[in-house]
Amino acid sequence: MSGGRIPGSRYFCTASKGLERFLREEVCLKLAAHHVEQVSGKVFFTTEADLKKLKSLKCAERLFLLVKKLPPIEMPRHKGKGVHVLQKYVIGESSKWLEVVYKWQSLQDLSKEQECTSDVTETGIKRPTQQESSETRKRPKLELDKPQATVFDGSPMGQCDLHSIIEGSCQNNAPIQSPPSPDELLNPKGRGAASSIHFRVSCRCSGNIAKSFTSQELGRAIGVALGREMGWKAELRNPMLEVYVHLSDIHCVVGIPIVRLPLASRDYIKSAGLRSTVAWAMAYLADIKAGSLVLDPMCGLGTILLEAAKEWPNAYYHGIDNTDSQLQMASANVCFAKLSNNIDLMRASVTELPLLTESIDVVISDIPFGKKFKISQDTKTIMPYILKEMVRVLSADGTLVLLLSQELSLDIQQWQKPKSHQSNKEKLTAPQDTDTTPTEPSSDPIEKVDVEDTSAAEKEQSEVKAKILASLVPMGIFQVSLGVTEASIHRYKKIPRT
Structure with a gap:
């Protein structure tokens, strides 16, 4: 591994309905991805892009390392037997889990390195601030044909206190546990490894399987089996590792989120409007x-x-x-x-x-x-x-x-x-009035004006x-x-x- 790249890594992103095609194009353009596959709500791809580029995706809701993607499972009629079959199907070989979790740990380490060097370029020169870089670029003045328009200067009350805004947006999140060492990962059933990884399973099921099981039932069953197989401990409130499982009539997908917060949660937007x-x-x-x-x-x-x-x-x-x-x-x-x-x-x-x-x-x-x-x-x-x-x-x-x-x-x-002339058709098909008695003209001029105005x-x-x-x-x-x-x-x- 060099330059923050994890060779041969397979990922997938979730996307809002209708945005899959835009996400697919973004993945190809930004990450030089290959083996790109688009399905409803997800885009799968392989790339050697570094972590910074992966996190730059803007059309994705969440980003995952792919553990496995399998055809839909055929569940037996007996519910208890079905749970057992599902556990074996989803978990499979522990070696695959170790490989993906090791890549996940490497990405976490890279993330920490990037946070420490975020203000320094690859050459060691400190990056200019937003103000310094923007002062060197002049913006063309927008020509108005109505100079009386009220212009805002980019702050809510004419002056912006960045410090107060940033301080007000900070939240005290629970501390994130440190990932285990590679030795602990490669010895999942050893004494130290049992307490090294704390995890939870987030399960989503749809289609036929959702008629027999709830997402909570399947998540609990998969979590129990995974903890038993890998020697990990369940932790629902503040897990070190999250396992995402989606079971549907199309596929069975298992992944591990690369970042804790969704990519769609922008850290530069104070008040959210449009998605x-x-x-x-x-x-x-x-x-x-x-x-x-x-x-x-x-x-x-x-x-x-x-x-x-x-x-x-x-x-x-x-x-x-x-x-x-x-x-x-x-x-x-x-x-x-x-x-x-x-x-x-x-x-x-x-x-x-x-x-x-x-x-x-x-x-x-x-x-x-x-x-x-x-x-x-x-x-x-x-x-x-x-x-x-x-x-x-x-x-x-x-x-x-x-x-x-x-x-x-x-x-x-x-x-x-073209509009159909409904009014003319109504005149042609309307029954003729045989009463030839002259009618009084309307004494209410407002109705006539309304018709003309309309x-x-x-x-x-x-x-x-x-x-x-x-x-x-x-x-x-x-x-x-x-x-x-x-x-x-x-x-x-x-x-x-x-």
């Missing part, structure tokens, strides 16, 4: 290049901007929102992530962006669903005008990436389909939609999961004017 892995996937689809001007016109807590700025630091980011409280929390996030020199924030309306026409290279935004944060207007009604402004400020050949609720996604897709509004919306569709080329729709909510990422390119 970080989804925000990263949106930024990935935006094709951000060095020097690009990137705008989020409904930035909320700024999660998309933070993910993009961390991954593509050589671009320039601007966030706009119309709510003071959201902007203050976004400013705190920007300051906490030490990205005040990368991200500008201002207050303005998304339907009246104070920016010059075609001045932005990338527009990327999470359109509010109205569930987590209340919205003052019906998003479906004002969506044409939101898109109209986004398209106006977007440069030719620029990229537009939107996260939409399923309802909004379907509605926008319907824009491309018709005019619909006509205006149709014209706006047609203009938007003429300016954009759809580049794909990607279904993603936000936990209990399903959503869609829409990607477009703006057509250059002829």
Whole structure:
């Protein structure tokens, strides 16, 4: 082993529904991985990448060393016999466990080394601080066509106290036990090894096997057998080693987490908004290049901007929102992530962006669903005008990436389909009134005005939609999961004017 690499190691990452393809591409690009396999909720791969690169994955929820991946097990009808069969199937040969745990220990040792030398480069020269490095790079000034817009300086109250923010975010976690020595690992049933590893089993079961057993029952059974076989002790509250088991109709997967916290739990985000892995996937689809001007016109807590700025630091980011409280929390996030020199924030309306026409290279935004944060207007009604402004400020050949609720996604897709003239059909099929008695004209003028206003509004919306569709080329729709909510990422390119 050299340079922090563990030769021939097989890993897998878990991913939110719909993000597997993005994780697969990220693994190939960042880790030069091979034997990459994508299944529902997971991506398996082999790589010789070092620990730092492994931990740089942004689309993964959790990262594991793979112990084994087996076909689904056929359980006998008798429950007691089934438990015994399952224990033998999952655990198998102890030599395989020793090999993987030894690699896991090596990675833990590397992690400690990297923590001690995180501020020093490979040449021994101390890395410049964020402030030192950012001062050497000038940021282009964003040109506004409405100078009265309120600009935030990257702090919630005009001044940011980084020390107080960092101190307030620290948590007193229980001490982590030290890994055993290689000699103890290679002698699992020796006297010293019995107390050297404290572990717990986290089990998940789905499909047919979940009809007969609960995850707790299977986790307990596997834990008992593994402790007996390896001479390890169970420790549920603060284990040194965690064993992850997933049993389904597709496969039986066993792995060991490389890091205790999920990769999706960003240490640079103070207040979480949109799920970080989804925000990263949106930024990935935006094709951000060095020097690009990137705008989020409904930035909320700024999660998309933070993910993009961390991954593509050589671009320039601007966030706009119309709510003071959201902007203050976004400013705190920007300051906490030490990205005040990368991200500008201002207050303005998304339907009246104070920016010059075609001045932005990338527009990327999470359109509010109205569930987590209340919205003052019906998003479906004002969506044409939101898109109209986004398209106006977007440069030719620029990229537009939107996260939409399923309802909004379907509605926008319907824009491309011609409307059926239901009102005309109703007139043709309606029964004719044989009563020729003249009727009195309506004495209520309000009804007539409402009808005219509604018709005019619909006509205006149709014209706006047609203009938007003429300016954009759809580049794909990607279904993603936000936990209990399903959503869609829409990607477009703006057509250059002829």
